[in-house]
Amino acid sequence: MVTKRATFKGGIHPAYNKHYTESLNIEDMAPVKQVVIPMAMHIGAPCSPVVNKGDKVKMGQLIGKAGGFVSANIHSSVSGVVAAVEKRLTSDGQMTMCVVIDNDFEDTPCDEIKSHDIERLTKEDIKEIIASAGLVGLGGATFPTHVKLAPPEGTKIDHVILNGAECEPYLTSDDALMKEYPEKVIGGLKIIMKLLDQQKGYIGIESNKPAAIAAIEKLADETIEVYTLDTKYPQGSEKHLITAITGREVPSGALPSAVGCVVSNTATAASVYDAVMNGKPVYERIVTVTGSGIKTPKVLKVRIGTMISEIIEFCGGLTDDAKKVILGGPMMGFAQYTTDVPATKGTSGILCLNAKDAAIQEPSNCIKCAKCVGACPMHLMPMYIAAYSQKLDYDKAAEYNALDCIECGSCAYVCPAKRPLVSAIRVAKREITAKRKKEQEAKK
Numbered sequence: 001m002v003t004k005r006a007t008f009k010g011g012i013h014p015a016y017n018k019h020y021t022e023s024l025n026i027e028d029m030a031p032v033k034q035v036v037i038p039m040a041m042h043i044g045a046p047c048s049p050v051v052n053k054g055d056k057v058k059m060g061q062l063i064g065k066a067g068g069f070v071s072a073n074i075h076s077s078v079s080g081v082v083a084a085v086e087k088r089l090t091s092d093g094q095m096t097m098c099v100v101i102d103n104d105f106e107d108t109p110c111d112e113i114k115s116h117d118i119e120r121l122t123k124e125d126i127k128e129i130i131a132s133a134g135l136v137g138l139g140g141a142t143f144p145t146h147v148k149l150a151p152p153e154g155t156k157i158d159h160v161i162l163n164g165a166e167c168e169p170y171l172t173s174d175d176a177l178m179k180e181y182p183e184k185v186i187g188g189l190k191i192i193m194k195l196l197d198q199q200k201g202y203i204g205i206e207s208n209k210p211a212a213i214a215a216i217e218k219l220a221d222e223t224i225e226v227y228t229l230d231t232k233y234p235q236g237s238e239k240h241l242i243t244a245i246t247g248r249e250v251p252s253g254a255l256p257s258a259v260g261c262v263v264s265n266t267a268t269a270a271s272v273y274d275a276v277m278n279g280k281p282v283y284e285r286i287v288t289v290t291g292s293g294i295k296t297p298k299v300l301k302v303r304i305g306t307m308i309s310e311i312i313e314f315c316g317g318l319t320d321d322a323k324k325v326i327l328g329g330p331m332m333g334f335a336q337y338t339t340d341v342p343a344t345k346g347t348s349g350i351l352c353l354n355a356k357d358a359a360i361q362e363p364s365n366c367i368k369c370a371k372c373v374g375a376c377p378m379h380l381m382p383m384y385i386a387a388y389s390q391k392l393d394y395d396k397a398a399e400y401n402a403l404d405c406i407e408c409g410s411c412a413y414v415c416p417a418k419r420p421l422v423s424a425i426r427v428a429k430r431e432i433t434a435k436r437k438k439e440q441e442a443k444k
């Protein structure tokens with residue numbers, strides 16, 4: 001095991017505010033009476049429900065079948081009876097098909113949850129287990145893991161990297177996982193290495209997590225290199241992590257495999273371990289409940305489908321002056337207008353802010369200071385992309401490489417005029433992608 005120091009050029013230093021939860025252990029949230037499990041909580045095609053109202057289900061049982069190759073199976077997080085299969089409001093603001101299950105509080109596991117002998121498993125077996133278990137990127141991206149671990153034919157992979165940066169302010173879920181379950185993180189990495197024929201694996205962790213670095217270093221053997229990354233946002237962005245560790249730049253529009261890399265989040269690696277060693281699908285995850293607007297911040301292990309309102313109640317409720325609830329972190333998370341939506345595989349955090357911390361300054365005119373340009377880790381010109389987006393000139397926004405934006409929020413954070421840069425750029429990306437899709441369909 002070798003520990004090295006690494007980072008990337010640029011980036012910002014927002015207030016990290018990890019103090020709310022960084023010293024807390026992971027706590028199991030008490031089971032709830034009913035879970036609402038969305039059939040779309042990953043990138044790719046939604047799942048088709050394979051249970052009906054009135055069916056009895058076991059914990060870990062398949063309830064939603066992947067709707068294509070880029071999709072991920074969905075499993076019950078409790079044992080009980082299906083109360084409904086119907087559309088419910090989800091955190092993306094959409095009405096999404098959900099399987100609603102009344103919990104019998106027995107936690108009767110399904111037959112598939114059983115330990116495997118890793119030595120007897122072939123690579124094909126491991127791929128099949130990962131796909132069946134519905135694993136997705138648990139850092140928030142929710143990209144199906146079996147797809148990520150199957151790089152395009154002919155691609156030469158020489159770096160398998162685990163992302164333990166957790167650079168989003170406030171969030172400490174990955175930190176807690178690395179401290180409490182380092183054997184799962186390293187075990188998952190070794191399974192991925194086996195799958196991709198790698199003799200060496202790499203883990204990058206930001207320097208503000210010394211206990212996590214120590215826990216991982218203690219278990220890392222000569223096949224694992226641990227990198228202490230500078231504490232800088234967005235160090236956990238896949239592309240910037242690759243640059244920090246390998247010095248390679250992922251070209252515009254390309255995937256990490258284009259530069260020989262596969263990157264997974266540390267929580268995803270732990271879920272690979274759970275699935276391959278113990279036959280456990282993804283039906284729970286670690287969630288940081290934090291901020292000035294929650295009475296008792298916690299790091300919780302939560303069953304998928306638990307309502308956000310119930311998680312908040314479990315943490316003592318919102319403070320009297322709470323003003324905003326964001327799912328995820330303050331830089332890349334999404335503000336919610338209601339907490340009556342379920343936690344999904346992608347719910348890394350519930351950030352509750354009081355009125356003071358949630359206050360948004362009124363935007364003023366751009367003063368052409370170029371601070372947003374200096375802060376952009378993708379070397380874009382955010383002010384132009386946002387301005388063209390606001391003028392509905394999406395072709396021009398595309399010329400300024402709007403699609404390369406990783407929506408990290410660094411530009412908006414440094415902007416003295418408080419321009420709504422990210423929301424404008426998101427609109428441009430959506431419109432450009434829709435137009436290109438339409439053009440491709442017309443060609444067909």
Ligand code: SF4
Pocket residue numbers: 375376377378379380381382404405406407408409410411412421422425
């Ligand atoms: S333009 Fe996109 S990538 Fe660049 S700083 Fe803004 S949000 Fe981040």
Ligand code: SF4
Pocket residue numbers: 365366367368369370371372373382383414415416417418419421
């Ligand atoms: S940081 Fe804000 S004010 Fe300065 S150039 Fe960018 S958009 Fe304009």
